[in-house]
Ligand SMILES: *[C@@H]1O[C@H](CO)[C@@H](O)[C@H](O)[C@H]1NC(C)=O
């Protein structure tokens with residue numbers, strides 16, 4: 001029993017042995033816990049830092065650095081923040097930019113219209129960029145050229161650079177536009193390009209302008225230089241002295257062809273955001289330019305052009321074979337062209 005007791009106390013003693021060094025054990029556990037803690041913490045910190053780095057990198061992609069402008073939801077695809085490669089937009093980097101294209105035909109007043117647009121401090125219309133053949137040789141060169149224009153990297157006399165709020169070009173229907181219309185419409189719709197159609201109502205007056213301009217290309221009436229647009233009444237008078245003779249047989253088919261091309265362009269591009277303007281309407285009522293500025297979402301300005309109209313007054317004074325022309329056109333759908341002012 002005593003033995004039992006002894007062993008019991010011994011057991012107690014044995015059990016009590018660990019109690020002899022609880023401090024050491026606790027220290028070991030504590031150190032282990034600390035090491036683990038530090039290790040876990042260091043991993044956490046590493047993960048947090050890489051995570052926040054990735055998040056920081058993502059900001060320009062997923063989120064605009066500029067405050068959202070007050071626009072309606074339908075406008076979102078048409079609002080852009082280009083980052084030109086060649087310069088910085090500086091103070092205007094957060095001004096939204098709209099893309100546009102003026103679709104027109106030669107001698108429809110688009111040169112005059114473009115000088116009016118370019119009189120606006122926030123509009124850059126870069127001219128007939130695709131009159132240069134290599135730029136329209138295939139859809140890749142067309143897209144490359146458009147990308148450069150809309151990224152504000154196209155430098156022309158019209159570029160306002162950093163504070164541009166609307167950027168575009170003048171594009172004639174016969175400059176690859178109708179030929180590559182499917183791809184160009186896709187580009188316009190995907191990139192959010194708005195279209196300004198500018199046509200002339202009086203196609204007979206347009207025809208005279210085309211012929212006179214063709215003639216001047218060779219004759220160079222103004223001191224040996226060919227001019228498509230003039231800035232003084234005196235120059236206009238000299239150019240208007242030439243009175244073209246129209247081929248009476250081809251007259252009606254030509255007018256019809258121009259009319260059909262216009263209708264085709266309107267049909268092709270109807271899915272784009274667009275506005276349709278006529279030269280004659282703007283000449284008669286310059287306040288229509290307010291509608292254009294609203295369409296491009298630029299602040300209202302009074303717009304001026306220094307260009308002077310070349311052919312003025314009655315058509316009978318501008319055509320070499322007026323009697324033939326009058327005879328051909330009378331009784332057709334184009335009769336009103338004979339007497340309209342513009
Ligand atoms: C707009 O036209 C007026 C009058 O010709 C001129 O004084 C002004 O500098 C032009 N503004 C721009 C931005 O071209």
Ligand SMILES: *[C@@H]1O[C@H](CO)[C@@H](O)[C@H](O)[C@H]1NC(C)=O
Nearest residue numbers: 134135136137138139140141
């Ligand atoms: C497009 O035209 C350019 C210039 O003429 C030429 O260098 C290029 O190879 C053409 N690309 C295609 C895909 O035809």
Ligand SMILES: *[C@@H]1O[C@H](CO)[C@@H](O)[C@H](O)[C@H]1NC(C)=O
Nearest residue numbers: 095121122163164165298299
């Ligand atoms: C227009 O341009 C002026 C500088 O010429 C700039 O201060 C202004 O913010 C621009 N406006 C817009 C709407 O971009």
Ligand SMILES: *[C@@H]1O[C@H](CO)[C@@H](O)[C@H](O)[C@H]1NC(C)=O
Nearest residue numbers: 221222223224234235236238
């Ligand atoms: C042609 O040049 C002369 C002399 O430089 C000048 O006086 C005249 O106005 C010019 N005419 C036109 C139509 O530009």
Ligand SMILES: *[C@@H]1O[C@H](CO)[C@@H](O)[C@H](O)[C@H]1NC(C)=O
Nearest residue numbers: 245246247248249250251321
């Ligand atoms: C008109 O054009 C047709 C076809 O090109 C031509 O055969 C005819 O000779 C021309 N008429 C005149 C008067 O030039």
Ligand SMILES: *[C@@H]1O[C@H](CO)[C@@H](O)[C@H](O)[C@H]1NC(C)=O
Nearest residue numbers: 284285286287288289290291
């Ligand atoms: C001129 O154009 C404006 C804007 O499109 C229009 O509100 C106004 O009625 C037009 N004025 C005339 C006389 O046609």
